[in-house]
Amino acid sequence: MVSIQGVNKHFGNLHALKDIDLTVDDGEVVVLIGPSGSGKSTLCRTINRLETVDAGSITVNGKPLPAEGRALANLRADVGMVFQHFNLFAHLTVLQNITLGPIKVRRTPKAKAEERARQLLQRVGLADKADAFPSQLSGGQQQRVAIARGLAMDPKLMMFDEPTSALDPEMINEVLDVMQDLAREGMTMVVVTHEMGFARRAANRVVFMADGQIVEVAPPDEFFDDPKTARAQDFLAKVM
């Protein structure tokens, strides 16, 4: 589904991504973990071309990332992204937030887009919030709307960049539960998270990054029970 080969990225003098090689298979859940500043967000952002790369290649579904125009809009629709800070449109209702992309990018007829949006709201447990505005929802509810909005585009891949980091503790699980259901249903997912319990339960592979490099890749039980590198051991000792 995603193939990343030899990717390098600099911000001025900072070498933010160093020779990154990573593939994500269809239906696979890859959890990216690592210290702050290690390049996790930058790597995610390169996959839907929110960041360009200096060297290397990235393909999604076998195709190189398009540079611009309608092809780029389609790529971004194919690669759903949920960020730490819920980026819902404040002036639109929940239903309008979810149907905007399908109507504008996928050219779905409005009635059909709304029907699908209501199904997705049901799925994330927010069937009664279609007409609410984002400001009337809790953080956990807003994040679940953001997930529904991504799903409304029928993405090939969903990326989550610390989707629960800005949430009050009691709201974290309602979002992780939705993500875990998605994983179980076979969605291909790349997830940056500090929720190690989620990583252990939902990941097929854990990718540990530090200093712009992929340091260790392993199935979750192996990674958490028997990390191979000193950097991963050190990181886990601090967070667990």
Ligand code: ADP
């Ligand atoms: P993580 O998500 O693992 O915390 P990031 O990918 O956000 O790490 O950042 C990796 C490094 O790149 C950090 O040192 C960060 O300060 C730097 N960085 C990220 N985005 C930019 C940017 N747009 N301009 C300059 N430096 C950036």
Ligand code: MG
């Ligand atoms: Mg980040």
